[in-house]
Amino acid sequence: MLNYDPLACLPSSEELPDSDDTPVDNELQDLIPGLLKTLLAMAWPERMDWFFGVDMGIYYDPDLPPIVPDGFLSLGVERFYDENLRPSYVLWEERKVPILALEVISQNYRGEYSTKKAEYAKLGILYYVVYNPFRRRKPRLEVYKLINGDYTALEDGSPVWLPEIGLGIGMERGTYLGIPREWLYWYDRQGQRLLTPEEQAKFAQQQAQEVQQRAELLAQRLRSLGIDPDSLT
Numbered sequence: 001m002l003n004y005d006p007l008a009c010l011p012s013s014e015e016l017p018d019s020d021d022t023p024v025d026n027e028l029q030d031l032i033p034g035l036l037k038t039l040l041a042m043a044w045p046e047r048m049d050w051f052f053g054v055d056m057g058i059y060y061d062p063d064l065p066p067i068v069p070d071g072f073l074s075l076g077v078e079r080f081y082d083e084n085l086r087p088s089y090v091l092w093e094e095r096k097v098p099i100l101a102l103e104v105i106s107q108n109y110r111g112e113y114s115t116k117k118a119e120y121a122k123l124g125i126l127y128y129v130v131y132n133p134f135r136r137r138k139p140r141l142e143v144y145k146l147i148n149g150d151y152t153a154l155e156d157g158s159p160v161w162l163p164e165i166g167l168g169i170g171m172e173r174g175t176y177l178g179i180p181r182e183w184l185y186w187y188d189r190q191g192q193r194l195l196t197p198e199e200q201a202k203f204a205q206q207q208a209q210e211v212q213q214r215a216e217l218l219a220q221r222l223r224s225l226g227i228d229p230d231s232l233t
Contacts, residue, residue: 010062010092029104030055032131032184033071035176036102036169039186039194040073043167048079051086058098059090060123067119071102073165091123099164101125102184105132117144121151127162129169131184141171141184159187167194174199 037052044050051074057066066088074089077096091097101120103112110116112130120128128144128151143160144151154160159170168187176183176196185193219229 026106028133029070029106031177031179032104033102035183035196036071036186038197042197042200043186043194049077050075051077051079051089053086053089053098056086057088058123059088059092062092067116067123069098069101069116069120070104072098072125073100074098075165097124099125100127100129100162102129102131105130105134117151121146121149126164129184131171133182140182141169143169159185159191159193161187161189 033052033054037054040050040052053069053072053074055068055070056072057068058072059066072089074094074096077094089098103110103116105112117128124146126146128146130142130144132138132140132142139156141158141160143154143162145154146152157170158172159168161168166189168189168191169184170187170193171182171184172193173180173182174185174196175198177198187193222229222232
């Protein structure tokens with residue numbers, strides 16, 4: 001009896017192009033999803049069942065070019081395959097549709113409100129996040145959820161809680177890589193945003209300084225009482 005494996009007839013991620021050769025329009029399309037990926041790596045250091053792609057192709061049909069979000073999150077997949085990492089995200093290999101897709105709008109629209117939105121809905125991506133830093137009158141951050149095959153805008157405001165992910169997503173001003181501006185962040189259930197690596201390092205330094213100051217004050221008090229603090233060690 002012939003055993004037929006349809007997956008064996010499809011190209012693998014190693015055989016497919018890892019880029020559509022379309023350059024990003026500005027740095028934010030790399031930096032914003034890159035920050036979200038970094039924050040996840042710090043929030044989920046022990047978890048190995050997630051993957052966040054930045055400017056990476058999602059292959060959903062072997063006869064069509066990939067769709068390339070600025071960022072996307074998948075849960076329930078291997079975080080790393082090997083030291084060479086993923087060249088692309090191939091749905092017939094991963095067996096998991098991303099749970100979230102992110103688009104950062106540039107001054108040149110690339111179908112984020114039309115064709116890409118429709119494609120993500122067709123793929124079944126649960127959340128579609130659009131950040132438009134150039135907006136003044138409309139919300140700059142929009143979060144959509146797939147309900148009955150169509151995207152429905154969730155409530156305005158920041159952050160927006162995403163229960164299937166266990167985090168919220170929102171925007172506020174901060175500094176990342178020395179750049180002060182409005183950034184997108186992940187938030188916990190209490191609405192507290194996750195700290196960047198720089199902020200965590202600064203917080204640890206401040207704590208160390210406070211401990212040192214308390215130790216010096218205690219030593220001064222002991223000396224005022226005629227006790228040599230060094231004799232207590």
